[in-house]
Amino acid sequence: MSTAALELTGLKKSFGKAEIIRGIDLSIGKAERHAIIGPNGAGKSTLFNLITARFPPSAGTVKLHGEDLAGLEPYQINRKGLSRSFQITNIFPKMTVFENVRCALLWSQGYKYSFWNLVNRSRALTEGAEAILEQINLSERRNLPAGTLSYAEQRALEIGITIAGGADVIMLDEPTAGMSHSETDYITDLIMKVTEGKTLIMVEHDMGVVFGLADRISVLVYGEIIATGKPEDVRADPKVQEAYLGAALEAEH
Amino acid sequence: MELILVNVIDGLVTGLLLFMLSAGLTLIFSMMGVLNFAHASFYMLGAYFAYQISLALGFWVGLLIAPLIVGVMGAGVERYGLRRVHQYGHVPELIFTFGLALLIEELVQFVWGKNQMPYDIPEILNFTAFSIAGNSIPAYKIFMIFISVGIFMGLLYVLTKTRVGMIIQAALSYPRTVEALGHNVPLIFMGVFGVGTALAGVAGVIAGPVLGTFPGMAFVLGSIVFVTIVIGGLGSLWGALVASLLIGWITTFAKSYNIAMSDILNGIGIATPENLSDNMFRDLWTVTSPQIADILPYILMVLILIFRPAGLFGKRES
């Protein structure tokens, strides 16, 4: 078996006396699309934050392509090929849409902290940003300040920024939160398109999106994973039904 | 030995004065996230108002009324100025209080002129309480200590034992929640700002006769107050107390014991260079502790910020 793209072993996190994550073992393969679902307060965002080193775990390890991420800063983890989006839209509101995407490309194109290149002069940057804009369908909005976009457009931009750097492990935190049906379908198609060939880990509440997109699902309840597997298997699992899905699932399908 | 006692008392006076200023400032910061650059300006206003009132009605009336006026002004500044600027973010807030400090200094000069005001210790306290080894301790200093300690006790009591105090403590950390519980948080903000500035005013009233009442007095003390709360930890009242006393004692002892750098350097084995007046490091050799007494707090602050960024007792990272 090849190295898992992301491997969590015995991951725990407590804030003071409250144990939010109680021991998680999870292995996600390359190019797998994995969704994490669970009731509110289960610890999904905390899990994301642990993986991306927003804060350190109380116990356990996180390995990216077999490499232990302990002690690394978020920007270092990002450089190793892990990129994430945020539940609350986290773009650069005062910059134009084009500039948002361009900033996302800078490091991956090797510019680092250079002060001897002019970004406007770089063909690769401009073309790369244009291409991403095409993919997320925001070419029309190229020169508008990102803060003036509609909610769904901002979420699309967020996804665009997340994938722009060419990371091969993409983590999306509730990408369709707060969207209407049509907007959700649109974003789901977008995610399918841009994450082809990459590893995708997604936190989602919308079952339709989850079942349409995911290869495997994990169910997180009170900081523990109670089931992992193919969507149909998880759906049929009585533990899961009892803990979470229940009537909602019946209604969806 | 006796000299140490004198310095302890002197340092205590300075430290407690500093605490009155830093307590208000750290409370305001803790609650509103705003570093009030104009805090020392309210201190200055307290002194000037007290002086003006004392001309007509005597020192004691001034002590009572001046802080009230300053507190009301502070509340007004919060209500009509700061609240407006708050929406633009932290940086404009800082800049606003900075501009306010400038303006207040100019206005004070406008009204009272540039010279020092003859604001004196009241006759009734103008005597020597006792002497230690030939150094006389003025009764006024003892008075200052009592007032400061009294205020601190009062503050502690209000904050920990009364209902208002509980609400304020809660609002210090979670204003939104407190608001959701039905309390008038903007009023609380205004009140805390007013009380904080009134405290600064009291400090001005009692320090004016001793440290001098002149337009530059805010500037002199202003940056030390910031240093104090940073060392103590932004938002921590105990931190402010400890840091104030620490700074009060350090500066007093440094000024009173004339320790020369050359002695220290000789002591660790470095010989004094031959031709000192031409040497590039001559200033380092000739520096004495009274000279650097005033900058010791800054050195301490920079060290703390490097090694313990949250301050001695700090909790809230802004």
Place this chain on the structure above:
Amino acid sequence: MSDQLTTDPSKPAQRMRAGSMTLTLGPWIVAAIALLVMPYIFTSNSALTIMNQMWITVVFALAYNMLLGQGGMLSFGHAVYMGLGGFFCMHLMNYIEDFGLAFPLPLLPLFGGLFGMGFAMIIGSFSTSGAGTRFAMISLGVGELIAACSVIIVAFFGGEEGISGDRTYGLPFFGVEFLKQIEVYYLISFWLMLSAALMYLFSRTPVGRMANAVRDNPERAQFLGYSARWVRFYSFCASGFFCGIAGGLFAISYEILTEENLNAASSGVILLVTFLGGVGFFFGPIIGAIAFTLLQTVLSLQTDLWAIYVGGLFLATVMFFPGGLAGLMMMHVPAMRLGKASGLIVPYIKTLVPGAIGILGVCALIEMTFHFRHGAKGDNEMTLFWTTFDSHTILPWLIAGVVAAVGLGVARATAPAMKEAWDEANTAGGAS
């Protein structure tokens, strides 16, 4: 995902945009010409001095804005970098004089810049881990520390008298000995254009762009692969470099540096200047520096109270138009684009002119109060607005009071109309 990075030649927009860029050179050329020509318009020596002061302040303010506007970092002790650069240049000047080195004077600011940058690297190594209050506090502490040290370390800072020197002892630069003000003026202008251009280009580099990103959203920037701390550090060092250049220019122009150049007051002034001009635009600090220098030199001749007016103006800026003067100007761009800006002229005249007159009335009252209270005994006459009158009689007060009330009253009455005109000018005609 194969064609991500290639241009599609069938799309003309792409063809044009890829690799297009260019700075709009227009404003820069105009500025350069203006700089060259101005000494011929304002020929007096005092005008030259004022202009020199302006240009030095512009360089300093632009350097300061690299931190404040571009990086979102508020520094309360930035004068030290300019001051240190200046002191170093002073010493260098004296060294050249003492040892007769063949060193051309025009290169001096460069060394000031390097020295300023060196210090920025030291301080920045620990101060840039945060951008907000912690950074501001460290900058304040370090600023005070260095300013206080300057009185103690007499060898470098010259104590009370500062360090002075003579710029004319250096090697003549193509025959120019820099004895005359006008020669200094052109030297300063050259460095001004160079520094401004470099600072502008810096904002267009990867690290400059990321500085904006880190300012707006440091967390997001981390997930783009950039360490917010390093980005801030580089901005800080670059700012220190240009501050040092400003210091060097100061040393050349005034031939003396004192503790005043380092202290909190100077740091406060540059903050005021930059904010007044507007931190959100590159040219904001330029406007701020020019406006402030004019206020400082011209206004201070008219009244002793100019500091109050400037302080009041500053507070008004923070409270009512935090975008500064540049922000005010740029606010009109949408209306101009719609071609409707001319509709604003009449409402502006109707509201702003009475408002200005009203404010002048208030100023008159303030001036009279000051004169009344602090004027020498028996000296009852004062001059205001080209009239001499007795400040102890009631008539001038009445006049000033009426003017103030009427002016402000009219402004207040016509303000709603101005607001309407503003809304009208900013809406595209018909459906938007």
